[in-house]
Amino acid sequence: MNDPIQTLPAVVRRATERHRGRPAVIDGDAVLDYADLAGRCEAVGRALIAAGVGFGDRVAVWMPNRIEWILAACGAHMAGAVLVPINTRMKGAEAADILERSRAKVLYSIGDFLGQHYPAMLDGLRPPTLETVVVVGSGSPRAGEIAWADHLARGAAVAPSAVHEREAQLHADSTADLMFTSGTTGRPKGVMAGHEPTIRAFTEWARVVGLGEGDRYLIINPFFHTFGYKAGWVAAFLCGATVFPHQVFDADAVLERIQSDRISFLPGPPTLFLSMLAHPRLAGFDLSSLRSAVTGAASVPPVLITRMREELGIRNVTTAYGLTECGGCATVCDPSDSAETIANTCGKALPGTEMRCVDAQGRSVPPGEPGEVVLRGYHVMQGYFEDEAATREAIDEQGWLHTGDVGVVDERGYLRITDRLKDMYISGGFNCYPAEIERLMAPHPAVAQVAVIGVADERLGEIGCAFVVRRPGAELSEADCIAWCRRQMANYKVPRHVRFVDALPTNASNKVDKKSLRADWACGEN
Structure with a gap:
């Protein structure tokens, strides 16, 4: 096991070997031990092969945070497919647009959720390239849909060796996922990311933020986002933490879960922690297990970092910066940094990442001077799916990704985002x-x-x-x-x-x- 891990299926198989006997995922009454993780994911891979998914085909997932999301994603990777996460807040036309443009062959969709049957939102909009819709959770499948259990049963006819052969075709630079992110053109663009860059970036991220073996990780950030997916359960599997999926944010429910599930690691946007701090019964909850937190995605007032440490009792609080086009993470603060540094900066670049602030001519500006943040490194996206013009606009000839964010880098190499070139x-x-x-x-x-x-x-x-x-x-x-x-x-x-x-x-x-x-x-x- 000394060879570097280069694919996400290899991460799953290594985790199964190293961490057996410890829960990998706890989702309500469903408990998945690391010992069974690879086998459960492989069963999904066999089902996808039975459904006609070929190497490099796209497989979409449209459901809230739950154990089947993880199994579907890992199974897709094991089948050599490319994962296409879809935002659960999207309406039918928005989801159909992504399904059509990605030419996804299979969609894993939640059934009944938030008062509606999700696959029904595709009525009259389902693209012809979508051959199979697998319904997960409550809500009976309708015509043209198949239940999760029946889908897996069909995979039993496929030999495990077929999945192993698909995995053997994968390499470090194989495309792992196609994550659609909106842009100034008004239409989402598909960001292509490789297997090994995700592994490398979030191994380092986990090391810096202190996520480790045995941590109990409540993931509120949605799995369809890089924060919930890559900094979420992928990072957890890399280091042997236990994943607790959480579907809909509610301060009461989150505080209850921290107390009852003895959660130790909790990332989220500032609004999550502000809502917790504003809870009228905060003092009545036992939050003593909560050890580490990561925040970002919006401006962070310094007083929030101090309050998270003093009122929530979180010893390790840090912030980070990234965007989908760089795999979700480019810079991160160290938990030992001061509250002022953590609140006012996004930290330093990850090892292997170059970061500069440049003027309109692409020249580096001095420390303390504002300029567009540009990034270069192993985890910059492979490009936008079937959109060479947009790719060339985002990544220049020297390989620098132009983020559209305006920032300042200080003498220590810490980045502070000050504005946006784009209207986002x-x-x-x-x-x-x-x-x-x-x-x-x-x-x-x-x-x-x-x-x-x-x-x-x-x-x-x-x-x-x-x-x-x-x-x-x-x-x-x-x-x-x-x-x-x-x-x-x-x-x-x-x-x-x-x-x-x-x-x-x-x-x-x-x-x-x-x-x-x-x-x-x-x-x-x-």
Whole structure:
């Protein structure tokens, strides 16, 4: 076992050998021991081969955090397939777009969740390339769907050697996943990432943040996001921690689980910890097991780090920075850093990662001077799926990934994010892209034009404000517009404010002047 691990199936098999006798995943009454992890994942791989999935085919997963998500993902990797996670907050049209563009052959979908049958949201939208829909959890399969248990039963006819042959074809640079992330074009782009870069980056991440063998890891960050997937259960399997999936954030439930499940490791956005700290019965919960926490994804007030240490009793608190295009993590603070450093910076670059702040001509700026953050290293994405133009725009000829974030690097090499070149804003830990939200709002029959900006919010960090020009003679209220948006898009994308204007301001290039809109918002708030 001295050879370096280069593929995610190899991570699973090594974990089974090293950590047998310890729980790998505890999901309610379902307990999966590390001893059984590889076998359970292999059964999914056999089922996928039985379903006609070939090497390199795409397999999508559309469900909340639960044990089957992990098994489906690991089984897909063992079958030599490429994993396509889908956000559970997406509506049917959004999910169908990703399924169609990725040409996913199989979809693992939750059945009944949050008051609806998820596969039903694809009615009339299911692309012809989607051959199999596997329904997980409650909710009986309908015509054209198959239950999880029946899907696995069909795989029994496939010999385990077929999975082993697929695994043998994988190598360090094989594409492991295709994660769709929104962008300024208004349409999500598929980020391709390899097996070995994920393993290398999150082995280092786990070392720095202190995730280790025997930790009890409550994963609230969704598995469809790199934080819940790669910094989540992949990192846990790399070091022998136990995964506790959590589906929907609720401060009461999280505090109860920390107490009852003796959770020791808990990452999450600042809103998670702020909600815990604001709980009226916080002092009544036993949080003594909670040892480590990682936060980020939004601005972090220094007082939050201090309160997490003093009021929640978390000894190791740290922050990190990354984006899907670099595998989810590029910089990280050390837990021993001061509260001021952890709150005001994103830490130093991971070993093997180069980081600079550059001016408009691509020249490095001096320490303390703002510039665009660019990254280069082993975990920069392979590119955007079937989009060479967007790939060339994001990664220059020297291999530098242009993040679109403006930051400052100090003399110690610590990064502080100060602004964004793009219009993206972060709401409750989720990246929100105005161009995509505008595209989704455009079909409204009363909307002639719309422009979205991010505005400050005490609880979520930032929320969306839509400036709307109504069509002549059309009637539309703020409440009706927001309600319509809730039916069309994921909740975190829905603008919380709508302002009606006669016309949108434009600049000399006839583009919407969002600086003017931000100024208008600021004037209205004062």
